[in-house]
Every structure is written in structure tokens, then in C-alpha cells.
Amino acid sequence: MTPVIDADYHPWPRDHFSVSQLSCYLQCPLKYKFKYLVGFEPFFTPGALVFGSAFHSTIEFFFQQWKKGEKVPLETLIGVFRADWQSMKTTKPVLKIPNATEEDLLTKAETMLGVFVENAKPEIVVSTEERFTVDLKNPESGEPLPIPLEGVIDRIEEGETIVEFKTAARSYSQADVDRNLQCTAYAFAWRELHGKMPKKLILECITKAKTPKFGRIETTRTIDDLAWFWTLVMDVLDAIAAGAFPANPSHFCPSCEFAHYCEGYRYGRL
Ligand code: SF4
Numbered sequence: 543m544t545p546v547i548d549a550d551y552h553p554w555p556r557d558h559f560s561v562s563q564l565s566c567y568l569q570c571p572l573k574y575k576f577k578y579l580v581g582f583e584p585f586f587t588p589g590a591l592v593f594g595s596a597f598h599s600t601i602e603f604f605f606q607q608w609k610k611g612e613k614v615p616l617e618t619l620i621g622v623f624r625a626d627w628q629s630m631k632t633t634k635p636v637l638k639i640p641n642a643t644e645e646d647l648l649t650k651a652e653t654m655l656g657v658f659v660e661n662a663k664p665e666i667v668v669s670t671e672e673r674f675t676v677d678l679k680n681p682e683s684g685e686p687l688p689i690p691l692e693g694v695i696d697r698i699e700e701g702e703t704i705v706e707f708k709t710a711a712r713s714y715s716q717a718d719v720d721r722n723l724q725c726t727a728y729a730f731a732w733r734e735l736h737g738k739m740p741k742k743l744i745l746e747c748i749t750k751a752k753t754p755k756f757g758r759i760e761t762t763r764t765i766d767d768l769a770w771f772w773t774l775v776m777d778v779l780d781a782i783a784a785g786a787f788p789a790n791p792s793h794f795c796p797s798c799e800f801a802h803y804c805e806g807y808r809y810g811r812l
Pocket residue numbers: 570572573789790791792794795798799800801804
């Protein structure tokens with residue numbers, strides 16, 4: 543059952559596996575190979591990724607300052623977002639989001655931050671950006687996989703509650719959240735760390751619509767869900783160990799930062 547990983551052939555994921563790697567492989571195995579195995583430099587950073595990262599670090603700042611006793615005003619948060627946006631822009635070219643100018647996006651971020659401040663409950667936040675490294679053991683049999691799972695939980699709230707925060711084009715449905723891989727992975731990690739399941743998992747989202755909507759959808763996970771996750775990880779590791787990296791062309795291709803290398807794959811040059 544345990545996948546055979548040839549460490550010499552696969553320098554990655556020799557040291558750890560993560561939900562980002564798992565999601566990338568499931569989206570397009572060839573992109574996974576370019577990004578994590580070969581280590582190609584991406585040609586640009588997708589605009590949506592820059593937007594999401596800047597938003598995440600801004601609200602992280604909001605919660606950190608609250609912990610220190612300071613309620614940061616909206617104007618300051620807008621300044622933090624703009625500064626993050628500019629600094630990410632200088633490290634690599636940003637791929638434009640279709641039909642949106644940079645100023646449109648910055649204005650949208652300001653509206654979204656206003657919605658966030660109206661709805662945030664910093665008084666129940668226990669910690670933010672919690673890094674973890676846990677063994678990938680089958681939750682039923684204890685069978686281990688040969689590398690650990692690493693990740694970062696956006697927020698932990700009172701009552702053993704894990705919160706994953708997203709900016710998204712549309713609201714999430716209950717079914718989306720019940721199947722969300724990140725929520726399952728964080729429940730898996732929590733059980734490894736605390737010996738029990740988290741009481742609640744929440745996916746919190748602000749939409750990028752003209753009138754942004756704030757939502758918090760609750761879900762839970764069972765041992766069966768964790769066993770399912772473990773089996774999925776094992777299957778993906780098996781596929782990686784077998785050198786299975788087929789291209790999976792999809793609607794993600796126009797924003798794929800490795801599309802340039804993909805040309806070479808199509809014509810047999812990689
Ligand atoms: S361009 Fe599409 S098929 Fe090619 S690596 Fe990127 S996501 Fe995969």
C-alpha cells in the first residue's frame with residue numbers, strides 16, 4: 543500500500559507534501575512537474591494570486607494588531623493592501639485579470655476590506671497563520687506515508703474552530719465547503735496535533751462582486767473523510783513516483799504561469 547518513492551529520481555516531494563502541491567497535481571500534473579519537480583521559474587504571477595495574497599496579509603495585519611490592543615482603521619488597512627500589492631508587483635510581472643484595470647482592482651479591494659472590517663470578529667481569534675508539520679498516518683490503521691504534511695492554517699478561533707479565508711469570484715455553496723480539500727487537510731493535521739477532531743471548520747469568503755458579499759459556511763469532518771484524504775494523497779504520491787505527469791488543458795491554462803514551458807511539452811522538447 544505504501545507508495546514507493548525513488549528519492550534520487552524525485553527530489554520533490556522528498557521532504558514534505560502540502561495541500562498546494564496536492565491541488566496543483568490534481569489541477570494539472572504537468573504544471574506540478576514544472577513547478578515542484580523541475581523547479582522552472584514562472585513567467586509571471588497571476589493577478590488573482592497577487593490580489594488574494596495581498597488581501598490575506600492585510601487581514602493578518604488587522605488581527606495581529608488587534609491582539610496588541612490596536613483596532614486598525616480601514617484607511618490604514620487600505621494603505622497596507624496597496625503597499626503589499628506594489629511590493630508583489632516589483633518581484634515579478636503580474637498577469638492582468640481580464641476586463642479589470644489595476645485601479646479597478648485596488649478600488650474593489652477597498653470595498654472588500656470595508657466589508658471585512660464590518661463582519662470580522664477579532665475578539666474570538668486565538669491565533670493566525672498557524673504553521674504545522676504532521677505525519678501522514680492513515681487515521682484508521684496508523685500506516686504511515688514516507689513524508690510529512692506541511693501547511694498553514696489561516697486562523698484558529700475559540701471553540702477549537704479552524705477558519706480558512708478566501709477571496710473568490712462567487713460565493714461558496716455548502717456542498718463546496720463540505721468537499722473542500724483544504725478543510726479536510728486541516729482537520730487531518732488538527733487530529734494529528736491534538737489527538738481529536740476540530741469542533742468546527744469554517745470557510746470564510748468575501749466575493750469580488752460589484753457589491754462584495756461576506757459569508758461563513760460551517761462544516762465538519764469525520765474519520766472516514768480523513769481516511770479518504772489519506773488515500774487520495776497516497777494515490778497522488780504513487781502517480782508522482784511512477785512519473786505520471788500528463789498535461790490537463792483546461793480553463794486554468796490562460797492564467798498558468800508555466801504555459802510557456804508547456805509549448806515545449808506539446809512539441810516534444812521537454
Ligand atoms: S498551460 Fe495548461 S496544460 Fe500546460 S502546464 Fe499549464 S495548466 Fe497544464
